[in-house]
Amino acid sequence: MRRLIVSAVALTAGMTACAYAQEKTVVEFAYTYSYLFDVTFQKILPKFQAENPDIEIKVRSAYKDYEDGTNTILREAVSGNLPDVTIQGLNRQAILVEKGIAKSLEPFISEEVDFSRDGYHEAMLDLGTSNGSVYGLPFAISLPVGYYNMDLMAKAGVTDAAKLPKTWDEVVDLCVKMRTAGIKTPMFWTWNITGNWFLQSLMWTQNEPLLKAGKVNLDSPAGLNSLETMNKLFRGCEMPNYSFSDAQKAFAAGQIAMYYTSTSELGAVERSKGDWTLLTNEFPGMDASGPAGLPAGGNAAMLVSDSKDPKKIEAAWKWLKFITSGEGAADVARTTGYMPPNKAANEIILADFYKQNPNKETAVRQLPLLREWQPYPGANGLAITQVLYDGIESIVTGEATDMPTLQSELQEEVNDLMPTE
CATH class of the missing domain: 3.40.190.10 (Periplasmic binding protein-like II)
Known part of the structure; x- marks a missing residue:
């Protein structure tokens, strides 16, 4: 009898876990340059999951480079196999906007409280802006x-x-x-x-x-x-x-x-x-x-999901915002040589970081030289x-x-x- 009770408890626990897993909203994500960013996302993912236990980030195979990333998205748009969020080169955003693949982030930004004070540099936002609308939030900036x-x-x-x-x-x-x-x-x-x-x-x-x-x-x-x-x-x-x-x-x-x-x-x-x-x-x-x-080299996070599920779209926005702001953006600097495109990361979270890592401060000294990477x-x-x-x-x-x-x-x-x- 005890064996039956234990089995029933185990089965109930398994069903509960299964139900919980099914309740998670899955966001598919693809980025480029695995040798640069694998270590970055190993830092970021646990922090995001701790704050958002109801969202699962499913990471796709990394793109080889920015050209490969753009070509892959263009093919996936035709085959109906787009990820929800993609990292694209700053100079490759325009074609995804022109073809109607990238989604405007304005509806999400308008719902955020004090979005401009969340740390984003206006000049950095401009890099992902087309026709007055933001389509990409810069993820990592290089010079x-x-x-x-x-x-x-x-x-x-x-x-x-x-x-x-x-x-x-x-x-x-x-x-x-x-x-x-x-x-x-x-x-x-x-x-x-x-x-x-x-x-x-x-x-x-x-x-x-x-x-x-x-x-x-x-x-x-x-x-x-x-x-x-x-x-x-x-x-x-x-x-x-x-x-x-x-x-x-x-x-x-x-x-x-x-x-x-x-x-x-x-x-x-x-x-x-x-x-x-x-x-x-x-x-x-x-x-x-x-x-x-x-x-300005580097890349931006873009919403390209073709899902009609509002819950999935909202989860994708949460992930996109997390990796480009605050602690997520700071991990970019900690694990690579990129600069976060975010004032909160650069000036507050990383206040002592650059003093302790002078080789990474070189690019920061060049920030006044920043110009457009032309598409x-x-x-x-x-x-x-x-x-x-x-x-x-x-x-x-x-x-x-x-x-x-x-x-x-x-x-x-x-x-x-x-x-x-």
Whole structure:
């Protein structure tokens, strides 16, 4: 008899647990760059679940990069298999808005009490705004910075931050010294980072956008100067054509002295680097005055759910808001090199964090330089990215040596892909 009672109790408990599980609202979520953000969401998820035990976050396989993320969402919109919340590159939001996939967040924001005082920078909100409506809340913001292996830099006479290069000419001069000292790969410049971000960095350095008056701005003096600067760097430093991931691994292994990439890489580099001293410093400029501006890299959280269930939509908004504000946003800084796009995280929760982590403060010092990471308009946006990627790679490999000719070719090819209306 006792055995029957125990079995009945166990069955009742199992049914209760099953019923509780069924009552949970499931929110499907997809993000990019697992090697950067897996550790971030391992921190964020338990905090969210503790506050929201009735919501289950089902994480999908991570996108490879921003282009993959956008292509995946476009395919899933056709097949009817969209997640509820997606993380997309800042420069890839527009196409999801244009195609009616992204949902306006205005109805949710209007219901929040003192939303603007919840910590969001107005300038950051603008990055996810289209036609006056917010479609994406910035999740993680990055800027390009310089990473330096100070053990290798010492071989060229650079022993402290004050002696780090401030111009690209100084970088080339140091490359020559380091190769003479036996350093095989003195520098890697991540030309192949997503969305032609470093090309836009060189343009904004000169206070010129890559897109201007409805067309690509490569045929400007700033455009030619950008191409010639890349050619000078790649040739002068004899830079290998590493993939993005291979370059990061080589730097972490202590094989590269100067590494120019996104501040987002910092957490991953710190976790994987060998026994050598790392310093970060501001992105060099064309001259000693430094860059006039730099494009905001990073990503935004967007609501793309096609569910008609108000409970699921409300749960998706709770998750989206949690990861972009307060404690959720602070975990971005703690686990990566990204900056939270949120005043509460940067100025209150992380007040002492940057003092204790000076390598992560470099990008914060550059915040006044923040400019738009421009999206390429129309249906051929991804194709334009590829054309420019191929053109820059031809400089890396040495296939292209005449920059005015390359400038003309790229201008023509991209203009052919730009929308005519």
